[in-house]
Amino acid sequence: MHITGLLLDAPQANTAANYLPIALQLLFALGFVATMMIVTHLLGPKRKTADKLATFTSGIETHGNARTPMAIKYFLVAILFVLFDVEVIFFYPYAVNFRALGWSGFYSVLMFVGFFIVGFFYIIKKGALVWED
Amino acid sequence: MTLLALDWFLLIEKLILIAIVITASLVIAMYATYAERKVAAVMQDRIGPNRAGPFGLLQPLADGLKLFFKEEIIPDSSNRFLFILGPCLAMLTAMMTCAVVPWGSSVEIAGRTIQLQIADINIGILYVFGVVSLGVYGIMIGGWASNNKFSLMAALRGASQVISYELAMGISLIALLMLTGSLSIKTIVEQQVGHVWNIVYQPVGFLIFFVCAMAECNRAPFDLPEAESELNMGYHQEYSSMKLGFYLFSEYINMFISSAIMASLYFGGYDVPFLGHAHLAPNLLAIIGVVAFLVKIFIFIFVFMWIRWTLPRFRYDQLMNLGWKALIPLALANMLVTAVVILLRG
Numbered sequence: 001m002h003i004t005g006l007l008l009d010a011p012q013a014n015t016a017a018n019y020l021p022i023a024l025q026l027l028f029a030l031g032f033v034a035t036m037m038i039v040t041h042l043l044g045p046k047r048k049t050a051d052k053l054a055t056f057t058s059g060i061e062t063h064g065n066a067r068t069p070m071a072i073k074y075f076l077v078a079i080l081f082v083l084f085d086v087e088v089i090f091f092y093p094y095a096v097n098f099r100a101l102g103w104s105g106f107y108s109v110l111m112f113v114g115f116f117i118v119g120f121f122y123i124i125k126k127g128a129l130v131w132e133d
Numbered sequence: 134m135t136l137l138a139l140d141w142f143l144l145i146e147k148l149i150l151i152a153i154v155i156t157a158s159l160v161i162a163m164y165a166t167y168a169e170r171k172v173a174a175v176m177q178d179r180i181g182p183n184r185a186g187p188f189g190l191l192q193p194l195a196d197g198l199k200l201f202f203k204e205e206i207i208p209d210s211s212n213r214f215l216f217i218l219g220p221c222l223a224m225l226t227a228m229m230t231c232a233v234v235p236w237g238s239s240v241e242i243a244g245r246t247i248q249l250q251i252a253d254i255n256i257g258i259l260y261v262f263g264v265v266s267l268g269v270y271g272i273m274i275g276g277w278a279s280n281n282k283f284s285l286m287a288a289l290r291g292a293s294q295v296i297s298y299e300l301a302m303g304i305s306l307i308a309l310l311m312l313t314g315s316l317s318i319k320t321i322v323e324q325q326v327g328h329v330w331n332i333v334y335q336p337v338g339f340l341i342f343f344v345c346a347m348a349e350c351n352r353a354p355f356d357l358p359e360a361e362s363e364l365n366m367g368y369h370q371e372y373s374s375m376k377l378g379f380y381l382f383s384e385y386i387n388m389f390i391s392s393a394i395m396a397s398l399y400f401g402g403y404d405v406p407f408l409g410h411a412h413l414a415p416n417l418l419a420i421i422g423v424v425a426f427l428v429k430i431f432i433f434i435f436v437f438m439w440i441r442w443t444l445p446r447f448r449y450d451q452l453m454n455l456g457w458k459a460l461i462p463l464a465l466a467n468m469l470v471t472a473v474v475i476l477l478r479g
Contacts, residue, residue, distance in 0.1 A: 021147045021252040022232045022260075028151050029228040033221045033379075040375035044204045053209040055281050058365060065210055066277075066285040074289045077453075081296040084461075088303040091468070092259070095310035098472065106472055113465060120461070129457050131450035 076128050087116050142245065150251055154231050162385035163193040165434055169385075172438040200378035208371050212278040219275025220372065220379035226268040227383035230390045233257040235319045237403045237423040238326075240416050249403075249423065250319055257318040258306060261394060262299070265349060268387070269295050272351075272358060275380065276368035287367040290449065291358030295349055297453060301460035302345035305338045308464075308471040309398060318394070322402035330401040337467045339399045341460055346391040348456065350384060353441040357449055392433035393426075400429050 055062045094101070094109055101108075123129065167182065167189070174181025182189035207216055237249035254260060269292050276288020312334055313321045325331060332339050348355040359367035369380040396402060403422035413421075447455070 018252055018254045021151065022229075022254070024144075024147060025151050025155070025229060025232045025251060028148075028155060029225050032155070032228065033224050036224075036375055036379075037217070037221065040201050040203075040378075041205060043201050044374050045202075046204065048206075050209075052204075052206055055208055055210055055279075056365070056371060057281070057283070066280045066282045068282075070285070070289055074293050077293040077297060081300060084300050085296075085303065088300060088307075091304070091307045092310065092316070095307045096314055096316060098311045098475070099314060103476055106476055109472070110469070113469065117462075117465070124458065129453060131453055 073131065080123060080128060083119070084116075087112075087119075146245070146247055147251065150247075150249070151232075154236065154251060155228060158228070158231050158386055158389055159382075161389050162382055163197065165385045165389060166196065166381075167193045168434070169438050169441075172435065173442050176439075176442045197378070200375050203374040205374045205376070206371070208279065208281070210280045211371065212280065215274050215278035216371075217376070219271055219278055220369075220376040220383075221271075222274060223268060223271025223383040224379040224386075226264050226271060227386040227390070229264045230261055230387075231393070233260050233318055234390065234393045234397060235322050235402060236426060237419045240419045249419065253317060253319045255315070255317045258310070258316045258398075261318075262303065265387075266296075266299060268349075268383075271380075271383070272368050275372070279368075279371035281371050283365045284368050284370055287358045287364045287370075291351060291368055294351075294355065294357060294452060294456070297456040298345040298348035298355075298460070301341055301456060301464045302349065304461065304464035304468055305341035305345065306398075308338045308468045309335050311468070311471055311475055318397050318402075322397050322404065325401040326404040330399065330404070332399040335399065335467075335471070337463065338471070339395070341464050341467070342399070343395065344455075344460065346395060347437065347440070348452075350387045350391055350437075352384075352388065352437055354444040354447050355452060356441075356446060357452060388434060388437055389430065392430045392437070395433055396426060396429040402426055402429075 055065070090112065091109070094105065098105065170192070171181045171189075173179075182192040185191040185195045207213055232251045233254060235248075235250040235253070239246050239248045241247070272291045272295070273288050276284040276291070279285070309321075309331060310316065312331060313324055315321060315324075321331070351358050358364075359369075364370075369377055372380060403419075403426040405421055405425040408418070408421065
């Protein structure tokens, strides 16, 4: 009753009830994915041999496995992404309230963008985004 | 009791809408594979699929059925649970994004006004971003769990590519949000109905968004995660049967949804130009709007394919340089210029 009562306020676009259809869709999608996986599992033939289940490397014999250390650059990109994405997230509330904040808000954000660019130049000068050795 | 009955109607209405939208996006994604092959064929002066059904129209069905009846192979050295989870996650996130897209204004059936949008939430764009960034896990988990060096490298490339372009995409959107002052996609579309589309105010922002959308969907020329020439088949090379199908299919659904998002944000969504003065029944208007929206989406999908069959693939360092050193500064500049112009015009 509680949830169905909330549904009446749906047009306001800011209550928890607006997310109910998303939950429904999640259930729908989960059901679809699970059904497909089970159906294909039941339908397909099952004739496993050792060669089929070996790691595929274009016919070349495999050497070791893939649980090896990878280039640090990918990790660096991930770290930088987290850093800059957090900064980008700060822009969102500003963008939505942008007109109300006016010029003073703009100057504050200009300062923030300045910090952003300083950090950006720092990582470029440090060579964090150099891909060819 | 009447209150309760009314709510159940809303629930059923939403369920039907979800079923229609998901089925439609699956069918459109299916036929996008057909369209892709036909477009490629035309561009390379070939005929393309023409055996299954008239003009080869049953080809996607044949492909789908074939994937169903293939043997499932889970390599011995892989991590079984994550191996299965990877494609499921990719498909799940692809199917979840369409929840906040407004497909049309609203129709009246039996006295009830039905919104043609599954969920109108006031953080629509953030929701899309959130779900899309979960899509990275599908690639990453699948590639890692395969325990194959090619898959792992492709997954790493794919993940760093997607997250790099997400930054520029986020910043390019901020300029648009300054114009609209709302994160709800429905509100953004409504603002454009009968007015100038946002593309006029944000051409640079749109260009950045479009490039990033291409990179997010792993479409050529950004298809490095699937670079056949160097990585065999990319992150899904150990996959077979419907698990492979999920990966391939989610790419097409993502392309469909990102076209829908671009059409909503920059090209007026379900708005039909010069139709404001026509005196038509509201339901008819809504249906024309939905058709117009789909036409815009199909144009975008065609452009995606056109680009794929025209441009060669980027080199990896070119791709990262474009994302970090060109698009991010450009998006920041676009944001600041937009802010100054809006403030100056009052």
